[in-house]
Amino acid sequence: MILCLFCFLAVIGTASAGDIFTHQAASLTYSIGNNTDIFTIEEARDRGLIIGGHATDILEDQHAFLMKTDPDGNTIWIQAYPGRWVAAVAECDDGNIFSASLSEIPMLGREPMDGSGYLAMTDQKGSVVWQEEIRDKLPGALQVTDHEIVLVGWAYDSDDPAKAAYGYFSRYDYSGNLLDTVAYPDAPVYSVYPADDGGFLLVGSMDIQESADGDHAGYLSKVDRHGKxxxxxxxxGRPLYAITETADGYLMVGGTEPYGSSTGQAWAVFVSADATLIHEEPLPGYAAYAVAPFGNEFLIAGGTGPYNPFIATLSPEGTLTSSKRFLDDDGRFLAATPLADGRVAVGGWSRQTGSAEGWLLILDPVTKPTPTPKEAAGFGFISAIITLGAGAAIVWQRARR
Known part of the structure; x- marks a missing residue:
């Protein structure tokens, strides 16, 4: 199998005070076939990145991909899998990789459900060890414990796909055997976060009829280690898509419309440890899909109208400290992952070079930008060949100055 991957590296220049991009350490775009999109990022044990997402025209029935990079985002290997999107990924202590993919992402509440999910384990080079199809259930996120895989998401009744979606919490062993599933009626789950007592926190959305804040709501749930x-x-009025911990409780981000909509208002919601509302802050977009600690602040990424990415930072009190809306580039951000060295990796897609490419930003809360060399106008090119199963991929890396 031969996949072609084009990787473009952007080198930053001077940015004004208060601009999030004074902290930019790297900016890379990846083209895998056509229309590449990054959905999830995990830091590997060797400080490289494991990136999952979607790319068209790889193989007829395999549009989901995993990619391993070095700490700077340079590609080491890439593999394609059944399904359309890799939605979640986690590395084991032995270097094997668990991933969850799905065949469709409908706009919940706007159209009938369809599709299935996949849970897989691959080795350190992305070759499949085992893979299980999960019928009528679409994965949203996963967590790995010492002995189990916790998978959450949304599901539907295949006999009546127009019915409202519901949430689920499934536990698997490391061989892919299903141990148990708990269902949450009318409450699709988008993200799972470990709690201090060994249980988990879930965030998602639900419909509330005749509410003064609209038909859509978000929720924060606490479950035990078995999903109870x-x-x-x-x-x-706040469907929620991601969560992180704060000094006083939790910060959750989302919007006002169902997942996948390109309208509405993005919000950040601060709550105490017992879920008492502390503060809400509007954000410069239609939906916030990811949040991560960023130095003493928090970094939030998502989409702004009509089809553009945005990044913002909030103080611990919830004040907007910086933001960037990419109104000249179609796209959105869906992932923001804290790294061991304090940096944050942000992923999504954009049309910076004309086609839809996966976009990876690495932002450092303490490092200032590297000045642009005056003599370095134009573009630089680096090419390499990397091993990919039985074949190889040609990797082009372009430095933008």
Whole structure:
């Protein structure tokens, strides 16, 4: 199998004070076939990155991909898998990789559900060790414990796909055997976060009819390690897509419309450890899909209208400290992952070179930008060949100055 991957590296220049891009360490785009999109990023044990997403025209029935890079985002290997998107990924202590992919991402509440999911384990080079199809269930996120894989997402009734989607919490062993599943009626799950007591926090969306804040709501739920529900706090008018911990509780981000919509208002919601609302902050976009600690602040990434990416930072009190809306580039950001050295890797897609390419930004809260050499106008090119299973991929890396 031969895949062609074009990788473009952008080198930053001077940025004004208060601009998030004064902290930019690297900016790379990847073209795998046509229309490449990054959905999830995991830092590997060797400090490289494991990136998952979607790319068209790889193989007829395999549009989901995993890619391993070095710490600077340079490609080491790439593999394609059944399904359309790799939605979540986690590395084991032995270097093997668990990933969850899905065949469709509908706009919940706007159209009937369809598709299935896949849970897989690959070796350190992306070759499949085992893969299980998960019928009528679409993965949203996963967590790996010492002995189990926790998979959450949204599901539907295949006999009546027009029915409202519901959430699920499934536990698997490391061989892919299903141990148990818990369902949450009318409450699709988008993200799972480990709690201090060994349980988990879930965030997602639900429909509330005749609410003053609209029909859509978000929720924060606490479950035990087996998925048994302990409590739920509903946030009217705020479907929630991601969560991180704060000094006083949790920060959750989302919007006002169902997942996949390109309209609405992005929001950040601060709550205490017992889910008491502390503060809400509007954000410069239609939806915020990812959040991560960023130095003493928080970095949030998502989409802004009509089809453009945005990044923002918030203070611990919830004040907007910087933001960037990419109104000249179609695209959106879906992933923001904290790295061991304090940097944050942000992923999504954009049309910086005309076609839809996966976009990776690495932002450092303490490092200042590298000045642009005056003599370095134009572009530089580096090419390499990397091993990919039985074949190889040609990797072009372009430095933008």
């Amino acid at each position: 529900l302990e409590w739920t706090s509903i946030i009217p």
